[in-house]
Ligand code: SAH
């Protein structure tokens with residue numbers, strides 16, 4: 001009995017797998033194409049031949065997760081809850097824009113980084129997702145929009161660079177020209193700032209867009225907000241970004257979630273401007289999306305006032321930075337940035 005879901009196998013692995021069943025190589029390409037088109041059973045893979053379909057059915061599983069819930073927001077965002085093996089659960093989000101769709105994928109159940117402003121962080125860390133569990137989020141979201149996902153943002157639950165091996169494999173599968181063939185240029189990986197992971201991305205890829213959740217460039221405050229990461233030197237972090245940019249020659253997105261009264265002042269803006277100097281960046285301002293019960297050093301967190309956001313933005317722009325402000329889609333279903341937090345009992 002093979003316990004590994006076939007959705008998490010690369011074409012090369014499927015070839016090996018079928019070779020072990022004394023099947024010909026071209027069968028793997030057929031199987032890979034079916035899986036990436038979203039097939040849910042071996043029965044529908046008509047060109048595989050009856051005896052192979054039967055053999056596969058008896059020996060293997062196509063997928064490893066089960067859809068537990070699908071919620072649609074008034075603004076069109078769809079939140080998907082998946083139940084994984086071992087009682088873990090995870091959420092992923094589909095964001096429509098002009099007839100195209102972006103899939104926001106998770107890489108861990110919970111998150112060890114523990115940012116004080118993030119619901120996922122408040123759950124603690126359960127485990128890393130497998131490549132299959134990441135690919136399956138994509139396949140489910142792609143099915144919800146008739147195969148029209150054009151972009152991926154790895155901005156769901158968890159810290160992608162602490163599960164880079166599984167993520168790399170999942171993206172290899174999703175971008176494979178023999179399969180779904182999604183463009184590598186349309187993938188963005190967001191990290192809270194794992195320096196070793198950024199260095200590894202620069203060396204080994206995947207060659208995706210990079211977003212850094214800087215949040216604030218005041219090192220001391222940052223260490224208190226992004227608690228579980230331990231002390232991170234902003235100088236080392238910036239050096240890692242410089243090296244990544246030397247290799248990839250792309251703009252880096254600096255995401256900063258604005259927390260009312262905490263990281264929205266002139267000092268924060270100045271520190272961010274200094275951090276961005278020497279890098280090609282676009283700053284993405286994300287007004288904090290409310291999560292009940294979260295606080296920072298004894299005070300409940302609140303979204304920034306409009307005037308705070310406007311002030312912060314002006315400060316950055318007048319220093320010559322490119323700034324965008326993140327949409328808040330998915331809020332009505334707690335599917336916006338930082339609001340994801342499926343718990344093991346969501347499968348009702
Ligand atoms: N772990 C990765 C990717 C997932 S979080 C990271 O931290 O980058 C994706 C983005 O959501 C991050 O930029 C994070 O700062 C932001 N975020 C977390 N909680 C939020 C909240 N409650 N409101 C708005 N943005 C939030």
Ligand code: SF4
Nearest residue numbers: 111113115118121192
């Ligand atoms: Fe983890 Fe990102 Fe949430 Fe921080 S913001 S706890 S790194 S998912």
